[in-house]
Amino acid sequence: MNKIIEVQNVSVSYNNLKACENISFSIDKNQIIGIIGPNGSGKSTLVKAIMGLIKIDDGIIKIMDKPIYKIRKKIAYVPQRSNIDFDFPISVEEVVMMGRYPHMLWWKKANNKDKKIVKDSLNMVGVYEKRKNQIGELSGGEQQKVFLARALAQEAEILFLDEPFAGIDIASENKIMDILKKLKKEGKTLFVVHHDLNKAGNYFDIIILLKNKLIELGEHDKVLNINNLEKVYKDKISIINNNLMVANI
Amino acid sequence: MENISFFIQSLGKYQYLQNAIIAAILVGIICGVIGCFIILRGMALMGDAISHAVLPGVAIAHFLGFSLIIGATITGVITAIGIGFISQNSKIKHDSAIGIMFTAAFALGIVLITANRGTGVDLWHILFGNVLAVSTSDVISVFYISLIILLGIFMFYKQLLISTFDPIMAKSIGLPTKLIHYVLMLTLSLVTVISLKTVGIVLVVAMLITPGATAYLLTNKLPKMILLSSVFGISSAIIGVYLSFIYDVATGASIVLVASTIFILSFIFSPKQGMLKNKFNIIKNKNLIESSEFNG
Numbered sequence: 001m002n003k004i005i006e007v008q009n010v011s012v013s014y015n016n017l018k019a020c021e022n023i024s025f026s027i028d029k030n031q032i033i034g035i036i037g038p039n040g041s042g043k044s045t046l047v048k049a050i051m052g053l054i055k056i057d058d059g060i061i062k063i064m065d066k067p068i069y070k071i072r073k074k075i076a077y078v079p080q081r082s083n084i085d086f087d088f089p090i091s092v093e094e095v096v097m098m099g100r101y102p103h104m105l106w107w108k109k110a111n112n113k114d115k116k117i118v119k120d121s122l123n124m125v126g127v128y129e130k131r132k133n134q135i136g137e138l139s140g141g142e143q144q145k146v147f148l149a150r151a152l153a154q155e156a157e158i159l160f161l162d163e164p165f166a167g168i169d170i171a172s173e174n175k176i177m178d179i180l181k182k183l184k185k186e187g188k189t190l191f192v193v194h195h196d197l198n199k200a201g202n203y204f205d206i207i208i209l210l211k212n213k214l215i216e217l218g219e220h221d222k223v224l225n226i227n228n229l230e231k232v233y234k235d236k237i238s239i240i241n242n243n244l245m246v247a248n249i
Numbered sequence: 250m251e252n253i254s255f256f257i258q259s260l261g262k263y264q265y266l267q268n269a270i271i272a273a274i275l276v277g278i279i280c281g282v283i284g285c286f287i288i289l290r291g292m293a294l295m296g297d298a299i300s301h302a303v304l305p306g307v308a309i310a311h312f313l314g315f316s317l318i319i320g321a322t323i324t325g326v327i328t329a330i331g332i333g334f335i336s337q338n339s340k341i342k343h344d345s346a347i348g349i350m351f352t353a354a355f356a357l358g359i360v361l362i363t364a365n366r367g368t369g370v371d372l373w374h375i376l377f378g379n380v381l382a383v384s385t386s387d388v389i390s391v392f393y394i395s396l397i398i399l400l401g402i403f404m405f406y407k408q409l410l411i412s413t414f415d416p417i418m419a420k421s422i423g424l425p426t427k428l429i430h431y432v433l434m435l436t437l438s439l440v441t442v443i444s445l446k447t448v449g450i451v452l453v454v455a456m457l458i459t460p461g462a463t464a465y466l467l468t469n470k471l472p473k474m475i476l477l478s479s480v481f482g483i484s485s486a487i488i489g490v491y492l493s494f495i496y497d498v499a500t501g502a503s504i505v506l507v508a509s510t511i512f513i514l515s516f517i518f519s520p521k522q523g524m525l526k527n528k529f530n531i532i533k534n535k536n537l538i539e540s541s542e543f544n545g
Contacts, residue, residue: 051421052421053417053420053421069423072421072422072423073422075421076421077417077418077421079415079417079418083417084414084415085289085414088289088414089289089465089468089469089470089471089473089474090410090414090470090471091469091470094471095414098410098411098414098415098418101407101411101422102422102423104407106404106405106407106408107404107405134469134470150418
């Protein structure tokens with residue numbers, strides 16, 4: 001079984017507006033997949049549908065050959081930073097411990113194994129020294145790493161990252177990308193919702209280009225051609241020195 | 250000092266005063282604890298709404314002679330469901346839905362009570378509390394309800410924490426986030442009922458929000474915030490009952506004013522986020538910049 005995710009004829013709508021229309025694809029495991037498209041193109045909706053957070057109108061979604069509700073533990077979610085309240089009275093360590101919750105019985109507290117896994121996850125992303133800090137005291141890049149560490153602590157097979165590079169500096173972006181590549185080496189499959197096309201080439205093995213429908217799926221060169229991009233971004237693209245450029249939206 | 254010893258003597262003498270202060274302390278604890286979650290979930294307005302929405306249930310329970318607790322939770326939860334239904338099924342925003350639903354429920358309660366004058370239900374007492382009427386059996390039921398709520402929070406702490414901090418992750422690992430929301434609304438209705446006689450419907454939201462907000466300014470750790478919040482709830486209760494006894498003013502309002510005073514003190518003096526600290530930092534930074542300009 002190599003196909004880790006199979007999406008067949010999936011449609012999702014909000015208030016009669018189709019956010020995703022008849023989308024089908026399947027993905028091999030052990031890759032970094034970029035989900036790319038402009039605002040309102042149904043990226044987040046598709047991710048939410050795969051993760052079983054919203055109802056789909058139509059279609060079938062299978063993860064490791066199973067329906068989502070049988071396999072929730074295996075899927076971790078790394079939220080967009082703007083969706084998190086960084087004034088929340090919680091420490092870095094406690095956030096990462098949340099990754100262990102799906103593995104704990106509902107009334108039980110963390111045991112030594114949980115604590116060890118949290119420690120290892122913090123070390124892996126390099127924020128162990130800040131473990132006692134309140135999360136708002138960290139930089140944007142560090143905060144993103146904390147949520148990555150939480151996904152690691154969950155021991156998930158599939159990670160969904162929502163705009164992980166939004167609002168962080170380029171050094172942190174590179175470090176986070178290094179971590180993602182390392183995770184791929186360990187056999188994980190990573191989905192990254194991303195709006196910046198300009199870097200998509202180096203970052204992703206497979207790109208899913210969306211504009212409410214699936215425009216194209218495949219490797220960088222196959223997907224990011226002028227035809228596809230015109231369909232998706234209309235007049236926001238230009239070609240500079242033989243490189244496709246898309247105005248940041 | 251004279252006042253305090255007079256208060257303590259009276260406390261020994263009068264059963265009603267003992268009941269009042271025990272009930273107030275329990276309300277202080279339970280509101281303080283629940284209030285932390287209400288604040289962190291950004292549901293202060295919802296807390297206000299549910300406490301008001303309890304009124305028609307209380308009125309009906311009074312007339313028909315069944316338990317206030319049942320009446321209150323029914324109308325409280327129906328209102329919460331109504332708010333959710335309106336905001337999910339129309340373009341009305343959540344806060345507007347809250348405004349529509351709770352005022353409707355509250356108005357219904359007032360109409361029911363004023364239509365049945367002479368049945369011994371005093372609107373004033375329900376709205377603003379009547380601490381003299383706290384009976385021993387009231388204290389006992391307040392105690393048991395508080396105990397159950399506290400146990401529930403203790404047992405489901407993880408689930409409450411994650412659904413408050415990151416509802417999307419909570420949902421993605423399969424937690425019933427909607428159920429958690431409605432259980433919390435049910436708890437709010439219960440908390441309102443047990444606070445009915447001490448602070449009353451109108452002011453109970455202050456006991457939910459103010460001690461928790463005070464604690465929020467003072468700490469970065471949730472368990473500490475919960476502890477501090479209930480400490481502030483307890484101190485407001487004791488000092489408030491004392492002041493209302495000595496100066497013969499309404500007890501609920503007196504408790505709330507004490508809580509507000511503690512909040513203002515912490516707002517000004519909080520070592521982490523207080524106004525003074527911020528002012529001090531600005532002056533310090535200014536001096537640093539000036540001195541470095543001199544050096545440079």
